[in-house]
Amino acid sequence: MMVRTRSNNDGRECPICMDAVRFGAETNCGHLYCSACILQVWDQNVNTVTCISCPCCRQEVTLLLCCFTAAESSDSRSAEVLNEREHLKDRLQRYNTLHSNVKYSYLRHMKELPTILRHAWAETFTWGGLTWLFKLRIVLMMLAGLLYLLVPFDLIPEAFLGVIGLVDDVMVICFFLVQVSVLFRSHVTAEG
Ligand SMILES: [Zn+2]
Ligand SMILES: [Zn+2]
Incomplete structure (x- = not known):
């Protein structure tokens, strides 16, 4: 399981306990809570198989992305903290x-995309987290877009159609970014 570290003491408050976020987890809709x-x-969901809805925006939560601070990730002072961290990650x-399967x-x-790409970006361009092979796939996908x-070949050339000519570029970029997101998602949801 990968851990994206966020800067310490960024002052984010957990909307549930109203305290400083501890062992943060970010939802796919971009809201941060204590894990x-x-x-x-x-736990309070009657049916554990259906997704919970985000307490902030009621969107379906399909991903809980680990967002511990660097201090939380490296804290090994007591076995208790260590156990808690591993338990939460699990x-x-x-x-x-x-x-x-959603x-x-x-x-x-x-x-x-904004939330997922933020995590994908952080995981790809920092040490640890993703395997190098996985990072390579993400970088290649970004480069392809x-x-x-950059290449002069276009499905709809800008020179002839002006702004409309840009539409295919935007669509292609979006296509590749979604591929990055699909790739990242498959990694986060992979078992074990
Ligand atoms: Zn909390
Ligand atoms: Zn939300």
Whole structure:
């Protein structure tokens, strides 16, 4: 399970316990909670198989992305903290795996791109987290999108149609970004 670290003391408050976020978890809709708090919402769900809805925006939560601070990730002072951290990571992973079969439309992918790409970006360009092979796939996907923008060949050339000529570029970029998001999602929801 990967852990995206966020800067310490960024002052984010958990909307559930109204305290500073502890062992943060970010939802696919971009809301940050303490892992324990959002997992408790899951516990209170009558049916553990259906997704919970985000307490902030009522959107379906399909992903809980680990968002611990660097200090939380490296804290090894007591076995108690260590156990708690591993336990929370296991449960977040379980949630993601359980809900990995949710069908995603292209539009829904687009809507959640900012959150997913933020995590994909952080995981790809920092040490640890993703395997190098996985990072390579994400970087190649981003490069492919960029390449299409840069090479003169276009499905709809800008020179003839002006702004409309840009539409295909935007669509191609979006297509590749969604592919990055699909790739990242498959990694987060993979078992074990
Ligand atoms: Zn909380
Ligand atoms: Zn939300």
